[in-house]
Amino acid sequence: MTSTDGLTGLLDVLQAALDDPEVAPVDLAARAHLSRFHFDRLVAAATGEPPGVLRRRLLLERAAHRLVTSDRTVLDIAVEAGYGSHEAFTRAFRRSYGFAPTAVRRRRPLTFRELELPCPSGVHFQPPGGLRLPAARQETPMNVLQHLVDHHVQTLTAIIDRAAGLDDQVLDRPVTVSVETIDEQPTLRSLVNAMVTQEEHWLSALRGGEWPDESDRSMTGLAARHAVAGRDWQTFVARTLADGTLADTFVDTTCTPPTTHTLGGTIGHVITFAAVRRTLAIGALRSAGVTDLGAGDPRPYLDRVARATTD
Structure with missing residues (x-):
């Protein structure tokens, strides 16, 4: 033993x-x-x-x-x-x-x-x-970033492997966006609600609470919900990174049966699924004539932050 x-x-x-x-x-x-x-x-x-x-x-x-x-x-x-x-x-x-x-x-x-x-x-x-119990080892922000990159490379390898078994007609057929693994029949409203609820959901899970109330899906209501949940989610991530507790676990009491997750895994989950929904929402806005958000690419934002810290 x-x-x-x-x-x-x-x-x-x-x-x-x-x-x-x-x-x-x-x-x-x-x-x-x-x-x-x-x-x-x-x-x-x-x-x-x-x-x-x-x-x-x-x-x-x-x-x-x-x-x-x-x-x-x-x-x-x-x-x-x-x-x-x-x-x-x-x-x-x-x-x-x-x-x-x-x-x-x-x-x-x-x-x-x-x-x-x-x-x-x-x-x-x-x-x-x-x-x-305390985690046997701790993850750094660089570890989690590297894990996300590794996950992408491994998943792309798996996609290519599965695609190799399909014929040319399927491989070259125009793609109809398939989001069954994200949301069923998404609308711009449902995508925005899903992203706000995602913040609220994981914060509630981290508090040992239940699924959040997502009944107010008006843009005014969503803005108010996000003002609180977005702020608290940013604060949680910042504290987790500062404390070096990315490998620590918690029990998600919002699901049945309750499931154990790591803090770093949860942050990676939110980043990944929010990126898909955000891209779809920006595309829906572009279709509605709203084009000032570009493609929602995080690179310009990260470049600006990097320049600001070195100036």
Whole structure:
């Protein structure tokens, strides 16, 4: 068994105990088939925190997430976290976060990661009900850019391989744009909505939330939605790049069953699918006589940014 396997086994015991915060430490050790002494020693050595401290922190992180993503009472959430009263929970929460539980509902975080309390191990509560271990290695922005290029080259190789099995009539036939893998029967409105919803969707997933409300598809409504989601998406990407957490994972609670993704993979996903939709939307605008956006090529923008940083 590797050290990672051993840590995972210990954390499995602690994760299961989150729903039973009153379980005694000796019983917790027994679930891991260890004496209380050895269980405490192993958890402290692996995570830098005694089991009781680690468990209380994880319960507070879970409680903070539930405060943000549900309308349940503070007392209900406090009891689930193992506190006997609203007051005791508020004191513990304020001591750890620096503000009261009700304040987190007034200032909802950009992502659930902002609710993670400092710790030496990098082990945190991960919505909807799991634990997140730190990534074994980290990705840099250059790694992700290279991965995107590698993905393009490999996909183009596969396209050529598949096309080699087709006859000349098919190969030379005029292409009718096929977007079944992107959107079904897209319109300019549906493309714009899909791009805005994509920002909202992934931000909600990163907060441990549900699918966003996309009912307002008027251009005024879409502009208002994008003003918020676009800003928050840019902020999330900037923070992820600055923190070097591209390889970290989260659970997408908007899909069934919930699926685990990396932060870098999610950013790459949005860039790729948004580029296709953006190109289609700009083409639809051109057909409507709006031509000032050109082809939507990012190169001129990137060139201008590069020049601005060197001037």
